[in-house]
Amino acid sequence: MNAHENRLFIGGRWTEPSGRRTITVTSAGTGELLGAVPEATTADVDHAVRAARTAFDTPGGWPSWEPERRAAAMVRLADELDARSEATASTVSAQNGMPISFSRAFEGSVPAALLRYYAALVSAAPRAEFRSGLPRGTTEVRREPVGVVAAVMSWNFPQTLAFFKLAPALAAGCTVVLKPAPETVLDSVLLAEAVAAAGLPAGVVGIVPAGREIGAYLVAHPGVDKVAFTGSTASGRRVAAACAALLRPVTLELGGKSAAVVLDDADLGADAGERFTTSFLNNGQTCFASTRILAPRSRYDEVVAVYTAMARDARVGDALDPATQIGPLVSSRQRERVEGYIGRGLADGARLTAGGGRPPGLDRGWFVEPTVFADVDNSSVIAQEEIFGPVLTVTPYEDEDDAVRLANDSVYGLAGSVWTTDLERGARVARRIRTGTIGLNGYLPDITSPYGGVKGSGLGRELGPEGLAAYQQLQSVYHP
Missing domain, CATH: 3.40.605.10 (Aldehyde Dehydrogenase; Chain A, domain 1)
Known part of the structure; x- marks a missing residue:
């Protein structure tokens, strides 16, 4: 002591x-x-x-x-x-x-x-x-x-x-x-x-x-x-x-429920580390995490597969192990909260593609598997409320205007991200999203620039x- x-x-x-x-x-x-x-x-x-x-x-x-x-x-x-x-x-x-x-x-x-x-x-x-x-x-x-x-x-x-x-x-x-x-x-x-x-x-x-x-x-x-x-x-x-x-x-x-807008020209094989950090930093216990993934319908299955693999491949374990990517949640109450949202997603008909339970072999502590839901309507509870855990939702959009509409259809406006190979296009989309901060092909606050929400x-x-x-x-x- x-x-x-x-x-x-x-x-x-x-x-x-x-x-x-x-x-x-x-x-x-x-x-x-x-x-x-x-x-x-x-x-x-x-x-x-x-x-x-x-x-x-x-x-x-x-x-x-x-x-x-x-x-x-x-x-x-x-x-x-x-x-x-x-x-x-x-x-x-x-x-x-x-x-x-x-x-x-x-x-x-x-x-x-x-x-x-x-x-x-x-x-x-x-x-x-x-x-x-x-x-x-x-x-x-x-x-x-x-x-x-x-x-x-x-x-x-x-x-x-x-x-x-x-x-x-x-x-x-x-x-x-x-x-x-x-x-x-x-x-x-x-x-x-x-x-x-x-x-x-x-x-x-x-x-x-x-x-x-x-x-x-x-x-x-x-x-x-x-x-x-x-x-x-x-x-x-x-x-x-x-x-x-x-x-x-x-x-x-x-709080936040930030959108990751994946544009139809995004290179889904690049920026794997940035993609993980942007959505799963600190086990999802991050107010600015991009946990609401918006994917173009033309590449929807591909986007779902990328985020599903990212969640399944994440190393879950002891927070003090340098190799760990996802640690436990802060408390049993927080785990119960996250598990409640996972149950709500299943009850509402979302398609579970990764996680959804407690990781095997980790019987002590407050662990939850990295979880991905596909086919999520943007108006659903798991897409609108802040879960504050390693849970992502993937929602399809029709075109760029629809993506912006969905990104803005939230009571929150703290952060977000746009994923694209055309940075000028990405910046144009980012400026249309009503949020305090947003990043291109990744996101972290910059200590030299204003951070906060709308x-x-x-x-x-x-x-x-x-x-x-x-x-x-x-x-x-x-x-x-």
Whole structure:
């Protein structure tokens, strides 16, 4: 057990929790106990927000540091995260089932990359600019930090999602209270150790592991100035309602049911790795995964065969084995949810071409076979609702206009992909799809470009300069 797992990181130090309840974490692969941390109470949240408020409001504190000084502290934190990269990756994989090859590439690497990117960005960006539109004088337009941020994360990419928020917030001069998801709290201990080792001022980052009720308390806390949330669309609506009542700015990165539009000129023998990652990354526990495959009727059987083979050939096993492509789901409840959708697909008459059950020989843990359904109507439940597991649907379309219509026939709009040998044509199709992000012959978010959704997939953008702007507020100072 980590020496710090019985305390909370608040106010720049390890503190005794105010309550006695703990959050226990079990292995996704075996169901065995991995560890436990204290469950934060409302009193602990009050303490963390108060510490963040003090760190923000005290003259000479974090927001008043020169950008270069904040950037240097962020780079130190990146170095400390790098030193813990392998431990972070393996801890995340053990908790949520992410194959270790993906966890190393994302959870063990992206947070430090984000810190360095935003450190460089804020160092080069002017804090103010002067404009002149009046008969006389000028206006100084300043970008100031928004204040204390409540950051509430999901369990599927716990460290990456934390730094989607934490890196730009720190760069802007904000202080942050993080609430990790109960399913993945052990990696937050490593994060806290890195923050302490990097020497960030007390209160700039606090961590309060807890469930939904404490998360709601943090979101509505009077000491908070902004909320950044990643989670389901249903939960996002509740967060949005609370922030609307408080006139509190909020960034919401929510669910998705992204389409992979396979055009009739696609080379189905190419980009096998990209195709797998785009649809099956993190066992399908990825909000931007292209799980709704749209195939031209003229090549429908060929497309079904390619995705069926991809699912059947995927190596399913221990998340900590570098050869594993599909690991277990995060919990028994998540497996039951995914299996419920598989049952619904069968009941609705979809044709099962791969998977549909539990993999043989893996009796412990929360495994589901990579699953493909063909002959799926786009209006069916399994084509419209986010399953969040390794389940793909394949739906035929008649022509390019029909493909775009089907891609847009969704309550979501987070990501997507277009597969083609004609990139100009692919780009034209991509621009017609109503989504926040989309890729050609593959898809992954780019940390230098805005990421986020439309419709039921969220509000606002993370990453890129736009992600920094989300943690700043504008002030106009008029000069005669």
